[in-house]
Amino acid sequence: MGSSNFVYIVFLLLIAGAPLSYAWGVDGHYMICRIAQSRLTSTASSAVLDLLPSGANGDLASECSWADNVRTAYPWSSPLHYVDTPDNLCTYDYSRDCHDSSGNAGYCVVGAINNYTTQLLSYPTSRYNLTQALMFLAHFMGDVHQPLHVGFTTDAGGNGITVYWYTTKTNLHSVWDTKIIQTAMSNYYGNDHNIMADSINANITSDQVSQWDACGSSSADCANNFATESIQDACSYAYQDASQNAKLNDTYFLSRKPIVETRIAQAGVRLANLLNQIFV
Ligand SMILES: *[C@@H]1O[C@H](CO)[C@@H](O)[C@H](O)[C@H]1NC(C)=O
Ligand SMILES: *[C@@H]1O[C@H](CO)[C@@H](O)[C@H](O)[C@H]1NC(C)=O
Ligand SMILES: *[C@@H]1O[C@H](CO)[C@@H](O)[C@H](O)[C@H]1NC(C)=O
Ligand SMILES: *[C@@H]1O[C@H](CO)[C@@H](O)[C@H](O)[C@H]1NC(C)=O
Numbered sequence: 107m108g109s110s111n112f113v114y115i116v117f118l119l120l121i122a123g124a125p126l127s128y129a130w131g132v133d134g135h136y137m138i139c140r141i142a143q144s145r146l147t148s149t150a151s152s153a154v155l156d157l158l159p160s161g162a163n164g165d166l167a168s169e170c171s172w173a174d175n176v177r178t179a180y181p182w183s184s185p186l187h188y189v190d191t192p193d194n195l196c197t198y199d200y201s202r203d204c205h206d207s208s209g210n211a212g213y214c215v216v217g218a219i220n221n222y223t224t225q226l227l228s229y230p231t232s233r234y235n236l237t238q239a240l241m242f243l244a245h246f247m248g249d250v251h252q253p254l255h256v257g258f259t260t261d262a263g264g265n266g267i268t269v270y271w272y273t274t275k276t277n278l279h280s281v282w283d284t285k286i287i288q289t290a291m292s293n294y295y296g297n298d299h300n301i302m303a304d305s306i307n308a309n310i311t312s313d314q315v316s317q318w319d320a321c322g323s324s325s326a327d328c329a330n331n332f333a334t335e336s337i338q339d340a341c342s343y344a345y346q347d348a349s350q351n352a353k354l355n356d357t358y359f360l361s362r363k364p365i366v367e368t369r370i371a372q373a374g375v376r377l378a379n380l381l382n383q384i385f386v
Pocket of ligand 1: 214217218234
């Protein structure tokens, strides 16, 4: 183990008292998958319905937090939810950054998107469990769009930055996973993630869809681009005005809410596009 890994692990132990979260909350993932499912071709839609577990009742959104629920059962999957980048550089580089804390290449959110995309391309027959591949892919396409899932290493994507959300003590990562979404749902969308998802979805223009889907020829290029966008948003918006013990209020909420809504919209559109390309 390198000494920087050691320092990182000690740091993680120090902040372990606070819940370490690493995923859009349930509502964020739900909305992304609801938007995506509404944009599937009929071929992709049939494959998704075929692969979803029967308990899902055909609803992809209901399975989009499954990957968070299996983190304890599948410890190897934990690093697949994010990628840490060097402090303050505001760049992402696959060969430099996409590995787990023991240095295993590909064990980050971008590597996972490529892994589960490849597995799903073998549909309908595969040596892999494609139900799990679909639930992982849908989740990680969400995570790569959460700016602080491509954050700095020392603060573990904002988990190590204590902030106040209005009067509630929390950390910056949770603000981006859940707090901004929950406050928006409560202030504007009757506390209903279906209403919020459908408002975001209805607002997406066809120009945006063609812009967001244009990212190069291979899905590997695309996922790298999504991670680069996230670290840029992390630097321009998430970390700005949010130092240790910052008191975040309406000023932060109102200026960051459009960023969160755009990332949810992009994740939904791009997940649909990816599934439409996989299932042809
Ligand atoms: C790829 O998927 C398989 C099956 O879930 C898993 O065992 C492996 O660790 C994954 N690797 C990456 C980099 O996602
Ligand atoms: C595939 O994974 C799902 C979800 O974990 C599980 O319910 C199902 O039993 C698995 N299928 C096989 C054939 O192992
Ligand atoms: C709708 O789109 C406008 C213009 O792009 C943007 O300012 C606004 O935040 C969007 N609202 C939602 C709910 O996505
Ligand atoms: C809200 O936070 C900003 C800093 O982002 C600060 O300038 C402003 O005074 C705060 N407003 C209130 C009402 O506390």
